[in-house]
Amino acid sequence: MKRFADLLETLILTPSRNGKLRLMIDFFRSVPDPERGYALAALTRELDIPSVKPALLRQLVTTRIDEELFRLSYDYVGDLGETVALIWPDAADHPARSIPHGRNDMPSLTEVVTQLQAASRREGPALIEGWLDRLDPSGRYALTKLVTGGFRIGLSARLAKQALAGFGNVPVHEIEELWHGLDIPYESLFAWLEGFAEKPVSAALAPFRPVMLSHPLEEGDFAKLNPEDFVAEWKWDGIRVQASLDRGIKRLYSRTGDDISPAFPDLVDALAFEGTIDGELLIARPAGVGAEQSVTIGTFSDLQQRLNRKKLLPRHLEDHPAFLRVYDLLFHAGEDLRDLPFEARRSRLEMHAGDFDPTRFDLSPLIPFDSWEDLAALRAEPPLPIIEGVMIKRRQAPYLAGRPRGEWFKWKRDPFLIDAVLMYAQRGHGKRSGFYSDYTFGVWREEAGHRELVPVGKAYFGFTDEELKAIDKFVRNNTVERFGPVRSVRADATKGLVLEVAFEGLNRSTRHKSGLAMRFPRISRLRWDKPPAEADTLEALEVLLASDNGAD
Amino acid sequence: MSKRFEQLLVPRPEGLYCPPGDFFIDPVRPVDRALITHGHADHARAGHHHVLATTQTLDIMAIRYGAEHAGQTQAAALGEDITIGDVALRFHPAGHVLGSAQIAVTWKGMKIVASGDYKPRPDPTCAPFEPVACDVFITEATFGLPVFRHPDAAAEVQRLLASVRRNPDRAHLIGAYSLGKAQRVIRLLRDGGYQAPIFIHGALKKLCDYYQQQGIDLGDLQPATVARGGKGDFAGAVVLGPPSAFGEPWVRRFPEPLISFASGWMQIRQRARQRGVELPLVISDHADWDELTATINTVAPEEVWVTHGREEALVRWCALNGRRARPLHMVGYEDENE
Ligand SMILES: [Zn+2]
Numbered sequence: 087m088k089r090f091a092d093l094l095e096t097l098i099l100t101p102s103r104n105g106k107l108r109l110m111i112d113f114f115r116s117v118p119d120p121e122r123g124y125a126l127a128a129l130t131r132e133l134d135i136p137s138v139k140p141a142l143l144r145q146l147v148t149t150r151i152d153e154e155l156f157r158l159s160y161d162y163v164g165d166l167g168e169t170v171a172l173i174w175p176d177a178a179d180h181p182a183r184s185i186p187h188g189r190n191d192m193p194s195l196t197e198v199v200t201q202l203q204a205a206s207r208r209e210g211p212a213l214i215e216g217w218l219d220r221l222d223p224s225g226r227y228a229l230t231k232l233v234t235g236g237f238r239i240g241l242s243a244r245l246a247k248q249a250l251a252g253f254g255n256v257p258v259h260e261i262e263e264l265w266h267g268l269d270i271p272y273e274s275l276f277a278w279l280e281g282f283a284e285k286p287v288s289a290a291l292a293p294f295r296p297v298m299l300s301h302p303l304e305e306g307d308f309a310k311l312n313p314e315d316f317v318a319e320w321k322w323d324g325i326r327v328q329a330s331l332d333r334g335i336k337r338l339y340s341r342t343g344d345d346i347s348p349a350f351p352d353l354v355d356a357l358a359f360e361g362t363i364d365g366e367l368l369i370a371r372p373a374g375v376g377a378e379q380s381v382t383i384g385t386f387s388d389l390q391q392r393l394n395r396k397k398l399l400p401r402h403l404e405d406h407p408a409f410l411r412v413y414d415l416l417f418h419a420g421e422d423l424r425d426l427p428f429e430a431r432r433s434r435l436e437m438h439a440g441d442f443d444p445t446r447f448d449l450s451p452l453i454p455f456d457s458w459e460d461l462a463a464l465r466a467e468p469p470l471p472i473i474e475g476v477m478i479k480r481r482q483a484p485y486l487a488g489r490p491r492g493e494w495f496k497w498k499r500d501p502f503l504i505d506a507v508l509m510y511a512q513r514g515h516g517k518r519s520g521f522y523s524d525y526t527f528g529v530w531r532e533e534a535g536h537r538e539l540v541p542v543g544k545a546y547f548g549f550t551d552e553e554l555k556a557i558d559k560f561v562r563n564n565t566v567e568r569f570g571p572v573r574s575v576r577a578d579a580t581k582g583l584v585l586e587v588a589f590e591g592l593n594r595s596t597r598h599k600s601g602l603a604m605r606f607p608r609i610s611r612l613r614w615d616k617p618p619a620e621a622d623t624l625e626a627l628e629v630l631l632a633s634d635n636g637a638d
Numbered sequence: 639m640s641k642r643f644e645q646l647l648v649p650r651p652e653g654l655y656c657p658p659g660d661f662f663i664d665p666v667r668p669v670d671r672a673l674i675t676h677g678h679a680d681h682a683r684a685g686h687h688h689v690l691a692t693t694q695t696l697d698i699m700a701i702r703y704g705a706e707h708a709g710q711t712q713a714a715a716l717g718e719d720i721t722i723g724d725v726a727l728r729f730h731p732a733g734h735v736l737g738s739a740q741i742a743v744t745w746k747g748m749k750i751v752a753s754g755d756y757k758p759r760p761d762p763t764c765a766p767f768e769p770v771a772c773d774v775f776i777t778e779a780t781f782g783l784p785v786f787r788h789p790d791a792a793a794e795v796q797r798l799l800a801s802v803r804r805n806p807d808r809a810h811l812i813g814a815y816s817l818g819k820a821q822r823v824i825r826l827l828r829d830g831g832y833q834a835p836i837f838i839h840g841a842l843k844k845l846c847d848y849y850q851q852q853g854i855d856l857g858d859l860q861p862a863t864v865a866r867g868g869k870g871d872f873a874g875a876v877v878l879g880p881p882s883a884f885g886e887p888w889v890r891r892f893p894e895p896l897i898s899f900a901s902g903w904m905q906i907r908q909r910a911r912q913r914g915v916e917l918p919l920v921i922s923d924h925a926d927w928d929e930l931t932a933t934i935n936t937v938a939p940e941e942v943w944v945t946h947g948r949e950e951a952l953v954r955w956c957a958l959n960g961r962r963a964r965p966l967h968m969v970g971y972e973d974e975n976e
Contacts, residue, residue, distance in 0.1 A: 098907060099916050151784060152958055158951045159785045163906055172785035172905065223787075227907075513885055515914055519897070520889035558887075571885065571914050 087221060089117050090125045090195045091228035097241055101515040106241060110249035114276070123271020124195045126250070128232060130243040132270060135202045136210060138233040143170050146215050150175055167230030174218050174226055192225060193217050196271070198232065244342045254279025259296030259487040262343035264288050292332035294343040295362055295416050295424070296487035300477065300494035307495065308458045316478050317428070318453045318461055321496055322366040322411055323386050323474040323591065325393075329353070329410060330362040330417075338367075349398070353408040356446035359438065362417040363410070364485075365450065368472065370409035372445045381409070381448060383472050386605075387593050412442070413450040413477075416485055424485035431485065465497060474590065475499045501588040502630060504529065504622040505613060507539055508583040511561040513571040514546070521554055522561040522573065525609070527585050531600070531624040539577055540600045540624060545587060548608030556612065557583065582618035586611035592631040602627055643774050643941065646725075646745050647752070649966045654752060654776070654945075658745050659725035661690075663752045666970035673727070675754025676738035677702065677817055680971045690714055692729055694737025694852065698817065701844050714739070716765065732756040733767030734923050735818030736849060742770055750774040751937070757922070758929045759791075762825045763818070763854050775939035778971070779947030780924045781902050788902055788926040794919045795826040798898065801917055802832075802876060809872040809892035810917070813881030813899040816842050818923050820878050821849045823900050824856045826921075827876065837862035837872065839879030839888070862891075881913075902926070931955055946971035 093113045100106050110129075114122050127133040147170050148156055156173060163169040198217060205213055214233060218226055247265065251258040256279065267288030268275050277283035326341040336357045338347045347354045350367070369384030369392060384406065392406040415435040416424050423431050432452075439449050453476065455461040465476045475498035483493040506527035514523035524546040528539035549557065560583050564576040576582055588610040595603035602624075647654050653665035653672075661671040668685035675681055675691075677698030682691070684703035689696065693713040700707060714720055716739065720727040729739040732754055740753040751772040758767045781788070802810055814820040820842050827836065835858040838846060843861065850856055862877045872892045879888070881899055889895055899915045902922030910918035925933060930952060934942055942963040944952050949965035956963030 095907070099910060099918065101914070101916065152954070154954050155784055155951055158948070158954070159783045162783055162948070163785055163908070165908060168907060169785060172787070176787075513914060515897070515916075516894055519892070519895045520885070520887055570912055 087192055087195050087198060087225045087228060089113065089121070090128070091221075091224040093125065094228050094231070095224050103245065106245060107249050107252055110246060111253045114249065114253045114279075119273045119276055120196050120271035121194055123273060123276065124199050126246060126272055127199075127270040128195070129241060129246045132243075133199065133232075135199060135233070136205070136207065137235050138210060138214060140166050140234060142211055142214075143167070143230060143234070146170075146211065146218070147173060167234060168227060170218075170230050171223050171227035174223075176222075192220055192222070195228075198229065202233070243344065247343075250275070250279060254281075257488065260285070262294055263296050263487075265294065265343055266290050266337075266345060267293050291335035292330035292337040292362075294337075294339045294345075295328060295330075296343070297326065297328060297341045297364060298414075298485050298487065298494060299341075299489040300496045301489060301491065303478065303495040303497040311458075311478075311495075313455065313457055313461075315482070316480055317432075318455055318464075319413060319450050319477045319479070320453065320468065320470075320473045321475040321477045321498065322368060322450065323472050324366040324368040324389055324411070326364075327367045327410065328362060328364055328416075329357055331357050331360050332362075333360075349393070350408045351398070352403045353410060353446055356443045358443060359441050359447075360419045361415060363412045363435075364414035364416060365410045365412040365447075368409045368411055369406045370411075371407055372409075383409075383470060385472060386591055390593050408446070410447050411450045412447055414485065427482045427484060428479050429481045461497075465499060468499065473499075498590075501590055501610075502592075503586055503588050503610060504627065504630075505584050505616060505620070506542060506587050507577045507618045507621045508557070508560075508575055508585055509539055509541055509577050510572055510574050511557070512573075518554070521558045523554060523558070525557070525585065527587060528577070529600075529622045529624050529627060537579070541598065542600045542602055542624070542627065543587065543589070543604040543607040545585075545607045545609050548588070548610055549612070553609075553612055577618060579619040580617065584613035584616040584618055584621050585609050586613055592627065594631070600624060600627075602631065643748060643750060646743060646748050647750050647774075647776075649968055653968070654966075656725060656743060659722040659727075659743070661722060663741055663743075664754060664971075671722075672708075673741055674699070675732065675741060675752065676734055678735065678755065678815075681754060684708070688712070690720070690727075692716065692737045692739050695739070697848065698737055698845070701848055702817075730768045730770050731765035733758060733761055733764060736764045736821070736852060736854070738764060738818075740768075740770060742772065748773050750776065751939075752776040753778070755780070755924055756933075757925050758933055759788075761822055761923075762829065763822045763849060769933060769936045771937060772939050774941045774943055775934065775937045776943045776945060776966075777930065777934065777952070778924065779930065779944050779949050779952040781922065781926050782930055782944070782948035782952040784927045784951070786902060786905055786926045787928055788905070788922050789920055791822075791826055791921045792830060794900075794921050795823070795830045798876075798917065798919060799827070799830055799832055801896065801898075802874065805896060806874045808894045808896045809875045809877055811884060811889060811892060811895045811897050812876065812878045812919070813884055813897070813901070813915075814842075814878050815901075815923075816880050817845055819900055819921070821846060821854060821856060822923070823878065823919075823921060824859070825854060828855070828857050832876070833857065834876070835860045837875055837877040839877070839883050841880050841883065842878060931959075934961065935959075 096109050097106055151173055159173050160169045201213055217229055247261045248258050250261050267290030274286040278285045328339045330337045336354050338350055338354050340346050369388040370381045372381050388406050395402050415431050453464055478495040480493045506529050508525055509528045510526040511522035512524040514521050526541050526544050528541040530537050531540045561573055561575050565573045566576055567574045587607050589604040589607040591605040593603045647656050652662055652667050652669055654663040661673055662669045663673045664675055664681040665672050670687045672686040673690045674695055677695050682699050684707040687709040689708040690712045696711050696713055714729045716729050716731055726744040728742045732738040732740045734755045734757055740751050742751045749772045751770050755778050756767050814823050824836055837860050839862055846856055846859055896916050897914055898917040898919055900919040900921040902924055904910050904918030904920045942956050942961055944965045945968045953963045953965050
């Protein structure tokens with residue numbers, strides 16, 4: 087537990103992605119099986135242990151310490167797990183409990199996990215109490231977080247897999263492909279990564295297949311690409327997924343290999359095609375029957391609403407039905423098609439299009455074009471708001487994991503642009519230490535003749551080093567208030583910095599005061615020339631939201 | 639609470655006031671006669687007519703505010719008997735920072751000890767805290783919550799040194815308050831075996847020099863303020879500065895700085911995280927919860943008065959342990975930079 091607790095503590099405080107990777111790789115290197123495997127399971131949230139309610143922790147701690155002192159401490163610290171970890175009396179102070187002071191008997195993570203999994207509901211609390219006595223504060227912190235399931239350490243399962251890839255010096259997609267067939271504590275995986283054993287053979291049915299990704303199309307690419315070698319499809323603004331049916335086992339994966347089946351039971355149930363397909367998850371409602379059949383596709387906001395449900399109720403499935411627009415076929419009836427050229431896979435897919443349930447699946451159509459100019463014209467006028475550009479795929483390309491060069495290109499529609507006013511700036515870290523590099527910007531809201539700025543988004547890239555310096559200087563010279571690492575800056579009708587912000591789309595959001603959330607915002611230009619009074623209004627964004635989301 | 643003791647010391651907006659001696663202890667605004675426990679800015683302010691403090695505290699005030707910080711100064715030696723009117727005074731070491739003292743005030747058979755800020759654990763940069771038996775013990779409660787238990791400072795410094803070894807290409811920037819904390823961290827680094835030059839922000843220089851003059855060996859200290867050659871110059875270096883400097887352009891000269899902060903507040907992870915601290919060092923110049931309560935038990939006063947910090951919790955503990963206690967709700971003494 088000691089090593090795991092240390093890892094957790096440093097991960098929490100390490101801001102940089104590379105730093106986090108290094109910490110995990112060091113950990114995998116120096117901690118033996120099965121301890122590192124349980125840690126990996128905890129970090130990737132694969133660990134299934136009976137969880138403990140916060141009320142129980144509170145109850146345990148107040149058997150040891152005055153309730154009022156606990157309350158005052160909790161008020162001050164603000165985090166239950168951390169308060170318990172810090173306030174729990176050290177066993178050494180209580181000789182009656184006969185725990186040796188050296189804490190040589192600190193439980194291992196393995197012990198904690200296996201005992202909890204074997205324990206009955208009634209045995210759980212006593213186990214936790216015993217461990218709290220044996221652990222030091224950082225061990226207690228790790229324990230409380232483990233049992234309340236409350237890891238908030240800014241670490242994705244994907245990053246943990248990347249650390250594994252770095253540790254074993256293998257491509258991350260090999261890990262992703264194996265992942266769902268592995269058992270905790272992953273001993274066969276570590277043995278392979280350390281070179282002591284063959285790569286584990288995934289025995290799991292319907293495993294994840296690493297996906298093929300595209301490159302953004304650059305200006306100069308057209309000269310080098312012959313349109314005859316390529317096909318085009320619309321680029322859908324949904325979620326890239328992979329669906330698999332393998333001898334009765336059905337799975338839906340995100341593009342990084344997370345099993346998202348439980349969130350889309352409606353779609354998974356309808357999966358009847360033996361094989362693995364690649365496509366875009368959308369919200370769509372079929373109408374009509376037979377030849378009259380058509381599909382009304384929802385907006386990205388609709389999809390967002392479905393994704394944000396913690397608990398899925400029948401009503402949500404009804405209001406926002408999941409739909410898969412298929413564009414590739416990787417496996418069919420046990421046969422691996424990934425080495426075939428795109429064209430061949432596509433024609434196989436078209437041949438079997440009738441096998442799909444039409445209320446839940448359809449094929450993403452190919453868009454005929456003769457020249458890049460043709461395609462540019464089509465891209466400029468997409469038939470549906472959910473289209474965010476076009477995809478260009480080489481006819482002869484096999485299905486290659488990762489982001490191979492020269493095979494698939496995405497050609498996104500131009501981003502939306504608005505002029506916003508810088509409101510807050512936060513200090514960066516690492517190479518940006520000492521610079522105010524994270525910016526919150528706002529637009530004007532008008533109400534009863536009164537205008538005020540409301541924040542609409544945050545951006546921390548898109549500018550050059552020179553521009554960073556200039557903004558930093560502006561922030562320092564125009565600070566109104568400081569809150570820890572954040573400064574509010576002067577932003578009124580006459581004085582302030584206007585930022586041209588580029589973004590990919592807008593969503594409704596209840597988390598933001600403006601009621602809007604931007605997708606992928608970045609600073610595209612500094613408008614030193616523009617007075618803040620001329621920045622955009624919330625009204626203008628509302629209009630954009632309406633048009634972005636079609637009929638919504 | 640006994641009103642009797644308030645004839646000797648009573649909280650006023652300016653600070654603790656002694657009517658029979660007509661003086662204040664650590665007043666927060668200018669007064670005629672001030673007794674100062676130690677040189678931290680929230681206790682020692684400029685502009686008093688007459689100041690009584692230890693020589694070192696007077697020196698520190700002169701360094702910070704200039705020689706003219708008070709109309710008149712008078713040095714109090716530790717353990718020496720001093721009288722003001724018919725009030726007897728004695729300064730006892732508080733173990734907080736160089737020159738820090740508790741002030742014992744005796745009058746008509748009553749004895750009150752105003753401890754200022756204090757820390758009972760050993761500190762190589764100042765005289766050790768000395769518990770003084772008294773009727774009323776006036777204590778701070780900066781870390782007066784049972785979540786605050788400071789680990790061994792030497793072990794914290796070893797964590798820092800381990801990080802320095804692990805990250806030879808990064809500069810370690812350690813935020814440390816310029817009086818006391820910075821010098822203690824440097825001394826602990828030396829005791830921990832770190833002999834390389836330590837770089838200090840200009841704001842620390844005068845006080846570090848003073849500590850060295852007072853016989854506290856801090857080893858080779860070099861300025862980190864001058865612009866040097868390239869960024870690589872500070873790779874692997876240990877740099878100390880006041881925490882406020884870390885938000886300033888000053889930090890840009892360091893290669894991928896690793897931000898550290900030596901403070902008792904660093905025990906709370908969320909605080910460390912919010913401040914962007916990558917390596918929190920829980921090193922405090924104040925008593926932690928166990929030390930506050932143990933000191934009260936040792937001193938065993940008839941009453942405990944709590945000046946500032948988390949008064950409510952410490953008063954609660956006193957009640958649970960059968961000790962009379964009252965919060966003084968004194969303002970102006972919060973020590974965010976401790
Ligand atoms: Zn102090």
